[in-house]
Amino acid sequence: MFRLDNKTAIITGGGSGIGKAIAVVFANQGARVHILDMDEQGATSVVKEITTDGGKAHFYKCDVSKQAEVKQIVDGIAAGGAIDILINNAGIAHIGTADSTAEADFDRLVSVNVKGVYNCLHTVLPHMKQNGGSILNMASIASLVGIPDRFAYSMTKGAVVGMTLSVAKDYLKYNIRCNCISPARVHTPFVDGFLAKNYPGNEAEMFEKLSKTQPIGRMGKPEEIGYLALYLCSNEASFITGCDYPIDGGFTKLNN
Numbered sequence: 264m265f266r267l268d269n270k271t272a273i274i275t276g277g278g279s280g281i282g283k284a285i286a287v288v289f290a291n292q293g294a295r296v297h298i299l300d301m302d303e304q305g306a307t308s309v310v311k312e313i314t315t316d317g318g319k320a321h322f323y324k325c326d327v328s329k330q331a332e333v334k335q336i337v338d339g340i341a342a343g344g345a346i347d348i349l350i351n352n353a354g355i356a357h358i359g360t361a362d363s364t365a366e367a368d369f370d371r372l373v374s375v376n377v378k379g380v381y382n383c384l385h386t387v388l389p390h391m392k393q394n395g396g397s398i399l400n401m402a403s404i405a406s407l408v409g410i411p412d413r414f415a416y417s418m419t420k421g422a423v424v425g426m427t428l429s430v431a432k433d434y435l436k437y438n439i440r441c442n443c444i445s446p447a448r449v450h451t452p453f454v455d456g457f458l459a460k461n462y463p464g465n466e467a468e469m470f471e472k473l474s475k476t477q478p479i480g481r482m483g484k485p486e487e488i489g490y491l492a493l494y495l496c497s498n499e500a501s502f503i504t505g506c507d508y509p510i511d512g513g514f515t516k517l518n519n
């Protein structure tokens with residue numbers, strides 16, 4: 264009856280923002296969702312919300328940058344049945360230019376946004392190869408156009424696009440599709456945290472200013488990303504692999 268009936272999905276960073284919206288949309292469409300997140304409180308409340316509505320959701324406390332942790336959880340999920348969908352969504356941000364970005368911050372961004380994606384691909388693909396599936400990685404408009412003060416972040420999202428293309432090519436023979444999504448600003452705790460940290464006392468004004476940089480005149484809503492993710496991971500998207508979808512209120516194509 265539903266588009267993701269009998270599908271099992273792993274969603275990293277499903278405890279907040281975009282990952283939460285994807286988890287809710289997928290569960291509403293019949294998927295059993297497995298949320299891997301460091302934030303126990305946030306992810307537990309997402310699981311509660313989904314299960315209260317009659318959906319199927321589980322939480323695993325996990326730092327995606329730690330391969331041993333990821334592998335133990337992924338192997339445990341695979342022991343219960345096929346993994347059909349992987350959403351590599353967990354990510355962190357950083358403000359800085361190439362000369363102002365400290366080595367420790369550069370390494371931290373790589374460990375979560377790049378190695379975290381690799382860890383999930385590396386541990387899920389041996390299982391997914393057996394039955395096929397769909398993988399979706401969260402990139403950003405920062406991998407498509409130059410964004411000021413986002414040196415390390417842009418670098419990591421460019422790497423996400425590269426991993427997407429490589430996996431799409433190598434695993435097509437196993438009936439695995441792999442795509443990525445590049446959102447512009449979406450109103451999530453990620454954006455609120457960024458504004459509070461970088462523009463204390465001036466958050467509302469900066470929120471308006473950032474919203475206006477998107478031709479549509481507002482930030483995206485997490486569920487808008489959730490619906491694109493749903494499409495790309497469902498059977499209706501069976502002809503789509505190796506693509507990077509901007510979802511950006513016109514930011515990359517109409518800002519001229």
Ligand code: NAD
Pocket residue numbers: 275276277278279280281282299300301302305325326327328352353354355375379401402403404445446447448449450451452453454
């Ligand atoms: P968010 O901060 O609201 O949620 C991110 C989630 O990831 C949190 O639950 C956090 O606990 C989890 N997480 C962070 N590090 C982790 C780790 N090491 N291991 C496991 N979980 C971890 O962020 P969001 O806005 O929902 O962003 C989600 C993704 O979308 C990120 O990859 C981000 O780069 C990307 N993105 C966001 C925007 C935006 O404007 N919000 C725009 C483009 C791309």
